Amino acid sequence: MNFELTEDQRMIADSFARFMDEQSSPERVRAAAEQGGFDQAFWQGLAELGAFSLRVPEELGGLGLGVLDAAVLMEEAGRTLASGPIAETLVATRLLAKLAGDSQGDLLEQAIAGSDVVSIAYHDINDQKVQWIAGGAVASAVIARRGNDIVLCQVSGQGEANLASTPIAEIDLGAAEQSVLGSGNDALTTFAQGLEEWKLMMAAGLSGLAREAVQKAATYACEREAFGQAIGAYQGISHPLADLIVDIDGGKYFNWKAIHDIAHGEADAGAEVSMSLWWNADTAGRAVTQALHTFGGYGLATEYDIHLYTLRAKAWPLVVGDPTRFLEEAGRRLYANESAALPEVGEIAIDFDLGDDARAMAKELDDLFNATLTPELRAKAHYSFDGFDRGVHKILAENRFLFPAWSKEYGGRDAEPYAAVALSRVWEKHGWTSHPVSTSMLVGTMIQKCGNDELKDEVLSKIISGDAICSLGYSEPGCGSDVFACKTKATQQEDGSWRIDGAKMWTSGANIAQYVLMLTRTNPDVAKHKGLTMFVVPLDAEGIEIQPVHTFQDERTNATFYDNVQVPDKYRLGPVDGGVKVMAAALELEHGGGFMKSQFAMTEAAEALCREVSVGGKALIEHVDAQKRLARSKLHAYIGEVLGNRALWTGVNGLESKAYGPMTKMFSSEKFQSDARDLLDLTAPHSLSKREGPAGELNLAYRHAHGTTIYGGTSEVHRSMIAERALGLPRTRG
Template sequence: MNFDLSEDQRMMRESFARFLDENSNSERVRAAAEQGGFDAALWQGLAELGAFALRIPEEAGGLGLGTMDAAVLMEEAGRTIASGPLAETLMAARLLAVLGGEAQAELLEEVLVGGKVLTLAMHDIAAQPVQWLAGGAVADVAVAREGDAVVLVTLAGDERGEDNLASTPIAEIDFAAADKTVLASGADAVAEFDKAIEEWKLLMAIALSGLSREAIRLAAEYACEREAFGQPIGAYQGMSHPLADLIVDVDGGKYLTWRAVHDIVHEPEAAGALISLSLWWTADTAARAVTQSLHTFGGYGLATEYDIHLYNLRARAWPLVWGDPTRFLEEAGRRLYAGERAALPEVGEVLINFELGEEAEAMGRELDDFFNAVLTPELRAKAHYSFDGFDAGVHKKLAEAKLLFPSWPKEYGGREAEPYVMNAMYKVWEEQGWTSHPVGTTNLVGTMIRKVGGDVLKEEVLTKIVNGDAICSLGYSEPGCGSDVFAAKTKATQLEDGSWRIDGAKMWTSGANIAQYVLMLTRTNPDVPKHKGLTMFVVPLDSPGIEIQPVYTFQDERTNATFYDGVIVPDSYRLGPVDGGVKVMAAALELEHGGGFAKSQRAMCEAAEELCREIQFQGGQLIEQVDAQKRLARCRAHFYISEMLGNRALWAGVNKMPNLAFGPMTKMFSSEKFQSDSRDLLDLTAPYSLSKREGAAGEINLAYRHAHGTTIYGGTSEVHRSMIAERALGLPRTRG
């Protein structure tokens, strides 16, 4: 897996960034806006850097680079809101080179050196002879499709531009009255034009991603400086949490676009819809990001002396020249569910990689074969996504096959499997529908024992865990604490013989009714700040004084309330130092915060697609309706983004990248979209989705109920938003 640019691309990014920081700063952008929205000196400088030659084949005098290389430029152009039709020029120049041949070599050379401005008409001028054109006010020529031909259009007249939202050089052009030269005609020519439009979508998506990120950065910087009621406004969740949501959406859009480029090469069947989804998502995200960023500035955001309004207006101007971005979602729906084919561009070399590797795939197949051999029809009928699906016999066989905790060292029954291998195996658990909850919590407890447990814990507890003879639950939450686990009141008092007496109550102790141990956070010192007087214990659940009461949820899942009255635990079952539970707990929470729900999202979406094919509506299948296609496509976009955020978190962890809350981003985004999409798909497929009948309807029904818990356990979305605001945006702490 690789989420990094090549060394050459990093050098290119640095070069373009330096140039644009100097030549597309706010002063230059403002000056260009006052003169029609085009910066001729900037354009000339970009030409000298070879920008317009990036996507020109070498045989035509260009650099012969790929779409990812052009994306490097476009992200920086977005960050600096460069003045000019850059994405359009890149694609129009490529068409001129590919279709124009020797006859247009002189014009191409003028375009590449910045002597003439070339742009691209988005729609067939035979069907839409009058249309808006990016750069139309300043361009000398444009490439357009006219029926079955691709033509070069001369743009004449000095007064083509007009005042517009973002003071960009757009213009409404009457192509019927313009001089045109045929570059090429026929199916191949039209296909090349269509490829250029698809690549334009990718480049525009990346530009909007760069723009959005910079707008949020400006807002976060301001939120750290501006004070209200004695503290920075960024310390208020009402300011920080929306920005946290948006930076996740921005990252998600960037990597969704990267995935589209990747899939053009590796999974072309899915790539067309991904292209459409990328621009729909980034356009929508940009609109929300710049609005919230401007709002962060308060009244100053409305003042033209602040730069944020420039980003606000440019975020709307760039994609809307094409038309309503919602149409890209409709287009994705057609490509997913109505058989529409996309003309995929030739993107060149793609070094980013989202594959897990051969070893991971092999281990995944081994686990899949295990489940296929062991899970009888009776066991599959017992399966459930929660602790309720646990079977001690299967658990024991997993341990014997060393498939229970493959990432652990070999001396602890593992295989020292790398994170990519573990990810592939988690996918198999999901596909097989076998509960992973007991394994996940037991893995967490066992890992903490391995790291900070003493010899007695390792001998008496870890051995049983390794052998598959014991599972563990988690005793964090309490009736009055919720996600604020460090406010725990369950008391541990040390006795004269060194052992500990535990008194109190825990809530949401899932699996306690079948587990042998619970990892418990206790209060050992009430006289210090709440984070400093905590200690962790591993408590045997068969100890005298423990009462377990069931709590049934509307998710068809049992959890528990557990009560501890004079429970005696030896000091040897203490995990970590006395009053040092915060560090132990923090490490455990990091293990929890890294997961997401992309696989559950995918299963839900596929069930909805199946049900939409079964439901008859207005004389046909529901999935034939445009509205249904859009809503299903939106669901797919969300789980694609969840997958990419999860992959990014996985890759960053493997490569020991700085902790910028990539795990919390994955968990928060996937759980929130799982919940909102489950609600929407329940509506879409109603009234069938009201039934718990076996099959797709029952799966959507359960997904709706299941999704509500995902935004709560493992830390609520609000907790994760605070983590993201602090780590990814540098905002002040928003919780005590």
């Protein structure tokens, strides 16, 4: 797996960034807007850097670079609001080179040099003679489809006042002088590939624009004060910006994924192209609106730059029409067998593949589940602790599949972290609960890090062998996500042992577990973040009462009560009054997960139900609205996946994480919930049933999703972490 650009791509980014910071400054953008939205000096400077030859094949006189190289350029263009139809010209110069050959050599040379502007038309002239053209006010030529031909239209467009003062123009291409560049399937395919490439580049540009707008808002929120503190300290300001930076990150890396998947011939690649443009256009629109709102009334003033981003975010994608059509297009490509002519993207160094070792290990686990899970066991399966079976758990332990990332000394396989992702998909495929494993892995990891030898000998050995599972005792009645408001007391006795008194809430699995990882207060006379100590408490100790708490998710959790529970000091985890550091490490582990596998499974259930249900005499999945909503749900799962992979890759390589784990958890859980609600609506009334099959699966997914935004810290907690670590906003929690 690799999320890093090549050295050459970083040089491209740095080169264009330096040029655009100077030549596409806000002052230059404003000046260009006053002159029809085009800066000829900037355009020629861009050409001198090789921008417009970037996608022209080497054998035809260009640089012959890939689509990702062009996306790197476009991200900088978006960041600086570069004036002119850059994405369209990148496509047009490649089309001219590939279709026209020597017949348009002079025009190609002039376009590459920046002395002529050549753009593209998005619609067939036979269907739509009059079209809006990006750069049409300054272009000398436009490449368009005309039925079975690809033609070059000589134009002289007339600009007019428009939303963002860009050089767009409405042109009658049908009346323009036309020359045929190519005819037949090959020419049509080449042109269609160019339009797909344009979508990827426009998505990259919008991503760069959105990021800069949100960063400007974050910077302002750190400087502007209200009621005695920076406005960024208020969650009403910081949390919407946190949501948006996650969406922006997700959109950037999903666009990379689409390029990657084209290169590797993945089945969904065509749909991903359409999804990427829709997502990045929608995200940019929301981002600039919230960014301007952060500035308050000043955001409305033309002297502030944020309004330029607000207008440009809409102007760029809307020239082709309503961006929602791209989501509909993705739906057709996923569910109506619509094909797409995908571009030649060039060499790709980025890699989202988990690797051969991960696949081999996943197959081994899949085979083990197939051999182990009888029909009776499969009927027992449930996503929560309720699906636990000791016999299966023991078999998994014997085959070193409980904690494969652990060393062989600790019952693992020394597996790379990427294997864990591959294995999680197998668990989801079989619908087998991973909660007892993930919770026990967290406790076991903390024992390895902070436990004494006695704790390792007794508890860790049982976790490794599969003879013990663990639960978590963090939350308390009335405390919610504020785990450091802990009131459960641990009092040290004269013999060094401890007495524990108090209550814990949401102690899932305590009714079947052997141990609970518990946070206690050992010093009540200091600040609440101090004087805390962690213990691993045997649940068969006297004085412990476990009461069931049933949820509407068909899941049992527990309230646990501790009355004069005597615990030897060997069960202490970490130093006395040092529980904050131990707890922080445990929470970091818990914050890194996501619910993408549940999202994928839910979407697949919805797809199956849409094939079963008939509406208006045809299967629901044949309806455009259903295809669009299913595509959106699948897109959200894919974005959660790339965010999770980014967090994983960052950790594997020891790089700085700007709350990448919380980003994954927050995004995937929030989208799981909103998509579950939407897909329940889509398939109603069938989705009301708990009957076996996709209806029951979707019904349960809706109920399950509500807890995911709460597990391991609520979305609000994660938004605060993201705002602080990803955007540099002030701390929003006491």
